[in-house]
Amino acid sequence: AQSVAQPEDQVNVAEGNPLTVKCTYSVSGNPYLFWYVQYPNRGLQFLLKYITGDNLVKGSYGFEAEFNKSQTSFHLKKPSALVSDSALYFCAVREPGNQFYFGTGTSLTVIP
Amino acid sequence: NAGVTQTPKFRILKIGQSMTLQCTQDMNHNYMYWYRQDPGMGLKLIYYSVGAGITDKGEVPNGYNVSRSTTEDFPLRLELAAPSQTSVYFCASSGLRGGDYGYTFGSGTRLTVV
Numbered sequence: 223a224q225s226v227a228q229p230e231d232q233v234n235v236a237e238g239n240p241l242t243v244k245c246t247y248s249v250s251g252n253p254y255l256f257w258y259v260q261y262p263n264r265g266l267q268f269l270l271k272y273i274t275g276d277n278l279v280k281g282s283y284g285f286e287a288e289f290n291k292s293q294t295s296f297h298l299k300k301p302s303a304l305v306s307d308s309a310l311y312f313c314a315v316r317e318p319g320n321q322f323y324f325g326t327g328t329s330l331t332v333i334p
Numbered sequence: 335n336a337g338v339t340q341t342p343k344f345r346i347l348k349i350g351q352s353m354t355l356q357c358t359q360d361m362n363h364n365y366m367y368w369y370r371q372d373p374g375m376g377l378k379l380i381y382y383s384v385g386a387g388i389t390d391k392g393e394v395p396n397g398y399n400v401s402r403s404t405t406e407d408f409p410l411r412l413e414l415a416a417p418s419q420t421s422v423y424f425c426a427s428s429g430l431r432g433g434d435y436g437y438t439f440g441s442g443t444r445l446t447v448v
Contacts, residue, residue: 231374258436258439263442264442265338265424265439265440266437267439268437268438271436312376321379321392324369324376324377325376326374326375
């Protein structure tokens with residue numbers, strides 16, 4: 223069975239500091255991994271994905287994520303946080319040909 | 335290019351009433367999905383469709399029905415609203431099976447059943 227876990231409900235970081243939002247997954251095959259961001263009263267927006275290739279994936283708004291197969295993780299990172307990065311972040315995983323499974327979300331607050 | 339459009343944005347229903355949540359996409363995507371989002375629970379798949387005339391159940395289909403008569407439209411029907419259906423509903427579409435290049439989401443419908 224597939225699953226995805228976001229162990230932190232809330233992450234707080236000071237503006238200008240690096241941020242990390244954690245995600246671990248469990249799939250039986252090779253995973254497709256995604257990060258989405260949700261701003262208040264909006265739908266989810268695609269940030270980045272890992273399908274194959276380089277383990278470090280760069281996405282929108284300066285975000286990146288590193289696929290770590292041995293730790294089954296796909297943490298979202300950004301070198302310098304902005305107040306405008308404050309939002310709800312969802313990790314998602316699926317096996318090729320199957321449906322998505324979303325994590326429960328992590329609320330990121332960047333403190334000015 | 336509007337993407338995925340959902341209507342209404344907000345709705346309050348009384349227990350036992352029915353309603354249809356509308357979803358339209360203009361990207362000619364074959365795959366469409368309905369999710370509900372509850373606090374602390376992430377997104378749960380209600381129903382999905384792989385093309386016009388084809389629908390299938392997701393994780394939490396009870397209390398809902400869907401139809402897909404055209405590529406563009408994928409309405410979600412609640413026949414007898416219950417308080418447990420209070421949630422935010424998102425429609426999404428993708429051009430490839432399972433969204434290899436990600437889903438496009440609508441802006442959501444916030445439904446309250448009282």
